Amino acid sequence: MSDSGDSDVAWTYYKDRPEWNDVTPVPEDEGPNLVVVIAHSEKFVDVYDYFRAVLQNNEKSERALHLTKDAVELNPANYTVWQYRRDLLKALGTDLRSELDYVELVIKNSPKNYQVWHHRRVLVEWLQDPSQELELTGDALMQDPKNYHAWQHRQWAIKTFGLYEKEMDFVDNLITDDVRNNSAWNQRYFIVNNHLGWSDLNVQREICYTLEKIKFIKNNESAWNYLKGVLIHDKRGLSGNAVVTSFCEELYKNKCRSPYLLAFIIDICDEAIKKGETNCLHNATRAVELCQALATKYDKIRSKYWNYMCEKFKKAQQEEENNKEKAANMDE
Amino acid sequence: MENRIRCYEEISSETFDTENVVTDSSSDQVDVEAVILKIFKQFEKSAEIEPEFPVIRKRVHCQLLKDYLRTLPQKYECLDASRTWIVYWVLHSLSLLNDMPDAETLSDVVKFLTLCQHDDGGYGGGPGQYPHLGTTYAAVNALSIIGTEEAYNSLDRSSLQKFLWTVRDVDGSFALHKGGEQDIRGAYCAVSIAKITNTYTDALFDKTAEWIVSCQTYEGGFAGCPGMEAHGGYAFCGIASLALLNKTHLCDVDALLRWCVNRQMRLEGGFQGRTNKLVDGCYSFWLGAAFPIISAILSQENKELLETVLFNQGALQEYVIICCQALPGGGFIDKPGKHRDVYHTCYALSGLSVAQHGTGAGDPFIVGRPSNELNRIHPLYNVAPHLAYNAVHYFIRHPPPVKDKN
Ligand SMILES: [Zn+2]
Numbered sequence: 001m002s003d004s005g006d007s008d009v010a011w012t013y014y015k016d017r018p019e020w021n022d023v024t025p026v027p028e029d030e031g032p033n034l035v036v037v038i039a040h041s042e043k044f045v046d047v048y049d050y051f052r053a054v055l056q057n058n059e060k061s062e063r064a065l066h067l068t069k070d071a072v073e074l075n076p077a078n079y080t081v082w083q084y085r086r087d088l089l090k091a092l093g094t095d096l097r098s099e100l101d102y103v104e105l106v107i108k109n110s111p112k113n114y115q116v117w118h119h120r121r122v123l124v125e126w127l128q129d130p131s132q133e134l135e136l137t138g139d140a141l142m143q144d145p146k147n148y149h150a151w152q153h154r155q156w157a158i159k160t161f162g163l164y165e166k167e168m169d170f171v172d173n174l175i176t177d178d179v180r181n182n183s184a185w186n187q188r189y190f191i192v193n194n195h196l197g198w199s200d201l202n203v204q205r206e207i208c209y210t211l212e213k214i215k216f217i218k219n220n221e222s223a224w225n226y227l228k229g230v231l232i233h234d235k236r237g238l239s240g241n242a243v244v245t246s247f248c249e250e251l252y253k254n255k256c257r258s259p260y261l262l263a264f265i266i267d268i269c270d271e272a273i274k275k276g277e278t279n280c281l282h283n284a285t286r287a288v289e290l291c292q293a294l295a296t297k298y299d300k301i302r303s304k305y306w307n308y309m310c311e312k313f314k315k316a317q318q319e320e321e322n323n324k325e326k327a328a329n330m331d332e
Numbered sequence: 333m334e335n336r337i338r339c340y341e342e343i344s345s346e347t348f349d350t351e352n353v354v355t356d357s358s359s360d361q362v363d364v365e366a367v368i369l370k371i372f373k374q375f376e377k378s379a380e381i382e383p384e385f386p387v388i389r390k391r392v393h394c395q396l397l398k399d400y401l402r403t404l405p406q407k408y409e410c411l412d413a414s415r416t417w418i419v420y421w422v423l424h425s426l427s428l429l430n431d432m433p434d435a436e437t438l439s440d441v442v443k444f445l446t447l448c449q450h451d452d453g454g455y456g457g458g459p460g461q462y463p464h465l466g467t468t469y470a471a472v473n474a475l476s477i478i479g480t481e482e483a484y485n486s487l488d489r490s491s492l493q494k495f496l497w498t499v500r501d502v503d504g505s506f507a508l509h510k511g512g513e514q515d516i517r518g519a520y521c522a523v524s525i526a527k528i529t530n531t532y533t534d535a536l537f538d539k540t541a542e543w544i545v546s547c548q549t550y551e552g553g554f555a556g557c558p559g560m561e562a563h564g565g566y567a568f569c570g571i572a573s574l575a576l577l578n579k580t581h582l583c584d585v586d587a588l589l590r591w592c593v594n595r596q597m598r599l600e601g602g603f604q605g606r607t608n609k610l611v612d613g614c615y616s617f618w619l620g621a622a623f624p625i626i627s628a629i630l631s632q633e634n635k636e637l638l639e640t641v642l643f644n645q646g647a648l649q650e651y652v653i654i655c656c657q658a659l660p661g662g663g664f665i666d667k668p669g670k671h672r673d674v675y676h677t678c679y680a681l682s683g684l685s686v687a688q689h690g691t692g693a694g695d696p697f698i699v700g701r702p703s704n705e706l707n708r709i710h711p712l713y714n715v716a717p718h719l720a721y722n723a724v725h726y727f728i729r730h731p732p733p734v735k736d737k738n
Contacts (some may be wrong), residue, residue, distance in 0.1 A: 026460075028458070028459060028460075029447055029459045029460065030444075030447075030459070031440070031443050031444050031447050031459075032440075032443070033440040033443070033444075034402045034403055034440075035401065035402065035419065035440050035441050035443075035444035036400070036401060036402075036403075036404060036415045036418045036419055036422070036444070037402065037403045037404070038403075038404045038405075038406070038408045038409055038411070038412055038415075039403060039404065039405055039406045039408075040406065040409055040412070041406060041409070044409055044412075048412075052460055055460065056460075074409065075409060075410055075412050075413060076410075077410060077411075077413050077414070078412065078413040078457075078461075079413060079457075079461075079462065079464060079508070079509055079512060080413065080456065080457075080460075080461040080462045083462060083509065083510070083511050083512065086511065114508075114513055115513075117513075118512060118513040121513075122511075145356070146606070146609065148556070148560070148561070148563065151560065151561065152556060152557065152560055155559050155560060159559070177355070177356075178355040178356045178357050179353070179355060180355050180357035180358060180608040181355075181356075181357060181608070182561060182606055182607040182608045182609070183561050183606075186549070186551075186560070186561040186562075189549075189550055190559050193559075194559065216353065217351045217353050218351065219349055219351060220608075221594065221607050221608060222607050222608050225550070225551045225607060226550070228550065229549075229550025229551065232550060263590075299598070300342075300346075300598070301346070301596055301597070301598040301601070301644050301647060302593050302594070302596065302643075302644070303644070304640065304642050304643065304644065305589075305593040305642045305643070308638075308642055
């Protein structure tokens with residue numbers, strides 16, 4: 001928050017400005033008793049008393065536009081002020097380019113605020129000009145690579161105006177910087193899902209990319225989740241992709257006990273059971289074992305969940321055994 | 333057994349393994365763990381002397397909350413457009429702590445909320461502000477908590493329903509206000525408001541469930557809008573509104589459950605909001621409350637009652653009580669080192685309540701002394717269950733009066 005205190009030497013209260021003396025300030029209507037009354041600074045009270053007056057009179061003027069700037073600076077989350085400012089911009093035919101520069105500045109000061117990003121989006125829509133959005137969001141993501149608002153604005157601009165061209169490089173760099181940045185992985189999915197498409201080739205390429213990253217660190221949930229996400233689009237499913245299954249079994253053989261690996265193998269078993277395609281590695285018995293290992297050793301915080309899953313697989317295991325028995329009886 | 337309290341040794345064995353690859357995410361995580369381990373260590377020492385530890389300092393929190401219901405310090409200027417939220421956060425916290433303000437104060441609150449009600453329907457964040465779905469949701473919940481005829485009757489439901497129509501988009505999604513941003517919070521707030529106040533119609537929510545489902549991501553959680561990253565707050569909005577709409581069969585509940593269980597931090601015990609992010613006290617509710625909803629859905633689907641919630645209730649209580657209580661002043665925080673605020677106080681307490689009561693079936697599981705027990709919440713609305721039912725039934729029994737044409 002910017003300083004709204006009285007240290008602001010050059011500040012003149014609206015009530016002391018001659019160009020505003022035709023306006024009667026409207027104090028907040030608090031009712032007879034105090035309820036969640038905020039101890040505002042004198043400046044805050046003054047600015048908002050005049051903002052309420054302008055709003056009440058529906059005054060559409062340059063000075064009102066300027067007033068909304070002061071109001072927004074004191075509280076950038078005031079959606080009423082932003083909405084009224086947009087109404088003013090329209091009514092006055094203000095140069096939207098300078099407004100774009102202005103909101104960029106506000107975004108730099110309050111990058112985690114719904115209203116400022118929405119204002120930006122409306123301006124870009126009005127101008128039909130997304131040429132600065134990748135840079136603007138790129139800057140915000142440099143400061144905070146997981147800033148949800150910045151990503152959301154970026155996705156909107158990319159999707160609305162078809163700006164996919166260099167996005168994969170952008171994402172690659174972010175994942176290289178921090179392979180645990182889940183927002184970057186999500187953006188990767190966004191690009192393939194909305195632009196490149198899940199062709200067999202793309203699916204295999206994404207799988208290879210992800211397996212490389214998992215080799216690098218095995219406890220990275222982001223990469224494991226992405227792998228599962230990609231495999232939604234593999235016609236052979238989770239259990240039918242030999243590259244993936246052998247990769248997982250290799251890790252397991254080499255004593256890797258990352259809970260995400262074990263969970264992934266459980267998912268492979270689950271799919272195999274559901275498809276009726278169990279084999280010596282992927283079956284209900286294995287799933288039961290892995291759930292127990294997770295519950296008691298490798299993922300204890302989630303023991304309740306793994307025990308719950310375990311019970312589900314035990315039922316499947318019972319069926320598997322019944323089937324085996326039946327088959328054996330038939331042989332006799 | 334699965335809900336027992338963890339000892340220090342057990343907790344300290346869960347430290348993050350960087351696998352010799354340090355990145356921004358891992359160093360942030362390692363830093364937080366170091367601070368939290370120190371607090372747990374200290375706690376274990378004091379618990380040896382005081383066997384009833386940990387304690388929720390209810391009286392301190394209630395005093396702070398009651399002060400806040402009247403006046404707030406200047407640092408709350410940034411919430412000047414969220415004052416109905418502050419009312420809800422404070423009243424709900426007090427209701428959880430079983431220490432509601434007197435009738436006169438509550439009547440003052442109703443009068444204040446009436447000032448925030450807009451002529452076009454709905455509530456603004458303060459008197460004279462434009463109506464907004466978030467601040468309307470907060471006002472409606474606050475009135476439900478107050479639960480008096482005066483509170484119920486102060487609500488203008490004909491104009492409220494008109495307001496809901498003005499923020500609805502043809503695809504079934506909702507903008508937070510006229511001309512404002514559009515995301516899954518809008519859908520949840522609209523559904524919750526409409527269900528409580530009996531202003532719900534099928535037409536008003538046509539395609540809304542489908543739109544919400546399009547926000548479920550490959551990770552299993554829900555995002556703010558289609559394409560974005562799964563996020564705890566939005567996941568709650570997604571599953572709670574689908575449940576209110578009776579459309580949970582449209583989403584992948586198993587995937588949601590997996591994503592939700594993975595948000596509980598193995599060392600801290602609290603929840604993170606997104607994959608590879610840090611623990612935060614407010615997600616105790618946003619994720620915590622998703623669990624009783626999921627248990628109810630699974631019970632329905634499998635026709636076999638799932639009476640428990642599938643996260644570690646003890647560990648969450650430890651995190652909230654030991655690491656998130658702001659003492660001696662009162663209130664709760666995001667994580668150690670952060671300042672307290674009303675938002676985190678409300679959602680840390682709400683999450684704590686879910687951690688204690690689970691699905692509501694069976695005995696509560698209370699970490700620390702028995703008086704730590706909080707009142708229960710309704711996980712879809714986040715007000716006490718009986719207060720939600722009372723409001724719903726009142727508004728069913730009293731359909732909105734036909735508005736005077738003058
Ligand atoms: Zn938080």
